[in-house]
Amino acid sequence: xxxxxxxxxxxxxxxxxxxxxxxxxxxxxxxxxxxxxxxxxxxxxxxxxxxxxxxxxxxxxxxxxxxxxxxxxxxxxxxxxxxxxxxxxxxxxxxxxxxxxxxxxxxxxxxxxxxxxxxxxxxxxxxxxxxxxxxxxxxxxxxxxxxxxxxxxxxxxxxxxxxxxxxxxxxxxxxxxxxxxxxxxxxxxxxxxxxxxxxxxxxxxxxxxxxxxxxxxxxxxxxxxxxxxxxxxxxxxxxxxxxxxxxxxxxxxxxxxxxxxxxxxxxxxxxxxxxxxxxxxxxxxxxxxxxxxxxx
Amino acid sequence: xxxxxxxxxxxxxxxxxxxxxxxxxxxxxxxxxxxxxxxxxxxxxxxxxxxxxxxxxxxxxxxxxxxxxxxxxxxxxxxxxxxxxxxxxxxxxxxxxxxxxxxxxxxxxxxxxxxxxxxxxxxxxxxxxxxxxxxxxxxxxxxxxxxxxxxxxxxxxxxxxxxxxxxxxxxxxxxxxxxxxxxxxxxxxxxxxxxxxxxxxxxxxxxxxxxxxxxxxxxxxxxxxxxxxxxxxxxxxxxxxxxxxxxxxxxxxxxxxxxxxxxxxxxxxxxxxxxxx
Numbered sequence: 001x002x003x004x005x006x007x008x009x010x011x012x013x014x015x016x017x018x019x020x021x022x023x024x025x026x027x028x029x030x031x032x033x034x035x036x037x038x039x040x041x042x043x044x045x046x047x048x049x050x051x052x053x054x055x056x057x058x059x060x061x062x063x064x065x066x067x068x069x070x071x072x073x074x075x076x077x078x079x080x081x082x083x084x085x086x087x088x089x090x091x092x093x094x095x096x097x098x099x100x101x102x103x104x105x106x107x108x109x110x111x112x113x114x115x116x117x118x119x120x121x122x123x124x125x126x127x128x129x130x131x132x133x134x135x136x137x138x139x140x141x142x143x144x145x146x147x148x149x150x151x152x153x154x155x156x157x158x159x160x161x162x163x164x165x166x167x168x169x170x171x172x173x174x175x176x177x178x179x180x181x182x183x184x185x186x187x188x189x190x191x192x193x194x195x196x197x198x199x200x201x202x203x204x205x206x207x208x209x210x211x212x213x214x215x216x217x218x219x220x221x222x223x224x225x226x227x228x229x230x231x232x233x234x235x236x237x238x239x240x241x242x243x244x245x246x247x248x249x250x251x252x253x254x255x256x257x258x259x260x261x262x263x264x265x266x267x268x269x270x271x272x273x274x275x276x277x278x279x280x281x282x283x284x285x286x287x288x289x290x291x292x293x294x295x296x
Numbered sequence: 297x298x299x300x301x302x303x304x305x306x307x308x309x310x311x312x313x314x315x316x317x318x319x320x321x322x323x324x325x326x327x328x329x330x331x332x333x334x335x336x337x338x339x340x341x342x343x344x345x346x347x348x349x350x351x352x353x354x355x356x357x358x359x360x361x362x363x364x365x366x367x368x369x370x371x372x373x374x375x376x377x378x379x380x381x382x383x384x385x386x387x388x389x390x391x392x393x394x395x396x397x398x399x400x401x402x403x404x405x406x407x408x409x410x411x412x413x414x415x416x417x418x419x420x421x422x423x424x425x426x427x428x429x430x431x432x433x434x435x436x437x438x439x440x441x442x443x444x445x446x447x448x449x450x451x452x453x454x455x456x457x458x459x460x461x462x463x464x465x466x467x468x469x470x471x472x473x474x475x476x477x478x479x480x481x482x483x484x485x486x487x488x489x490x491x492x493x494x495x496x497x498x499x500x501x502x503x504x505x506x507x508x509x510x511x512x513x514x515x516x517x518x519x520x521x522x523x524x525x526x527x528x529x530x531x532x533x534x535x536x537x538x539x540x541x542x543x544x545x546x547x548x549x550x551x552x553x554x555x556x557x558x559x560x561x562x563x564x565x566x567x568x569x570x571x572x573x
Binding site for chain 1: 303304307308310311314315317318319321322324325328337339340341342383384385387388390391392395396397398400403407410413414416417418419420421422423424425440441443444446449474499502503505506509510520521522524525528529535537540541543544547548551552554555556559562563566567
């Protein structure tokens with residue numbers, strides 16, 4: 001084929017402009033911001049250059065709270081959602097009737113607006129003067145004490161958040177795992193059947209190793225997604241997450257940028273870079289671990 | 297034999313249980329939206345059905361708060377963002393798939409590396425850029441930074457490359473211009489992929505919350521996500537949950553309908569490259 005430099009660049013130009021203005025330049029700029037100490041957007045001034053921003057946010061109780069919330073959310077939701085989706089995908093692949101219907105239903109949360117459906121979860125879990133709410137009714141039915149999950153104790157709020165996050169991320173995981181299970185070569189199963197291998201052994205020795213790359217892919221994307229948790233928390237607890245003590249790292253970044261406590265892009269930049277470092281580290285660790293445990 | 301039967305029953309119980317957990321919030325929002333304000337607030341123990349359904353909440357949702365305006369804004373935002381994205385992505389994918397130019401591999405590698413970039417890292421400067429450009433509370437400010445999705449260019453490029461070279465060479469012999477070949481041959485052949493990325497982008501746009509929240513504080517430019525948040529915080533006066541649920545139903549319906557129509561396309565598309573997990 002002929003080489004046609006000018007024309008090719010012309011085709012790339014629109015994409016190039018968008019990427020340069022809204023991705024490449026901001027990527028460089030965010031590091032500059034993070035080094036401009038206490039840069040104030042309103043007065044356009046900073047105190048100097050250095051690492052003060054990082055030290056400031058690392059001593060900010062709101063940031064530490066956000067890190068704690070995010071870490072808890074990650075540690076709770078990633079294993080549960082991965083395990084549960086594995087269980088459901090495995091169940092789906094072993095039935096025929098109703099399978100399509102179940103698959104369609106399970107996918108629904110993916111196409112819903114997080115903010116809108118979050119409100120439904122809020123009224124299901126909330127306890128007001130007028131009503132105890134659906135979930136408390138269920139707890140009372142089992143003779144438990146009722147709790148306000150939205151404005152109540154910390155563990156209750158964390159529980160709703162994790163529950164909602166899991167509800168939201170399940171469709172993606174179930175879909176990916178179901179398709180991975182369907183692509184396992186059936187001759188392995190037949191061979192195992194001929195040998196008279198038991199069901200559990202087949203799962204542990206054949207199915208799991210065959211789909212291990214997919215499982216690790218889901219764990220990595222799950223970690224990344226959970227570390228970026230934000231809009232689900234807003235949906236449940238409103239925009240003032242600091243007051244609810246339910247802020248997340250991403251929420252902290254946006255609060256620093258905009259809103260009542262906003263106007264400090266340099267603190268936001270420092271927090272964003274820390275978040276990026278955390279995500280990068282965990283992804284690399286995951287990849288190293290997966291290299292040991294993925295079987296092909 | 298009986299052992300296997302028990303196992304099958306257990307599997308169905310598990311699957312039905314999860315289906316219930318998934319569907320229940322949807323049922324509850326529709327149910328609540330049909331209860332009148334008085335009925336809802338008088339039920340200390342909420343009922344699982346209603347004998348006197350009312351559509352009053354839906355009228356309230358459109359008259360008491362500007363839900364129609366939010367929907368229209370979201371529609372404009374979604375259509376413009378998706379349309380620009382498709383044009384830009386098709387052109388770039390064509391250059392990577394069919395044209396030869398110096399530095400192509402390097403540019404493509406850089407391009408791919410941008411895919412790993414978390415949005416949180418670039419959104420800070422974009423916020424400042426758009427604010428300084430005076431584009432807060434405007435459609436260009438909402439749309440422009442939301443256009444690019446590196447991944448879709450990658451997906452399209454892969455698709456374009458699967459079209460046999462012969463077609464391209466034949467078109468060249470006939471003296472067809474590149475642009476004509478792209479529009480008359482490549483785009484029609486790749487229609488399934490283009491439809492997939494359109495649907496995925498539409499879902500992304502309809503649900504986007506963070507960027508619109510940062511860049512709009514005038515309710516005239518709110519999208520549905522911000523609208524529902526606004527409704528929650530100071531919408532229908534005190535705790536009018538049924539009207540709020542009516543708004544939630546209205547916001548949820550378009551995507552659910554889209555999903556039921558394009559079910560297979562959406563699921564295949566997400567399988568190939570969706571995230572949100």
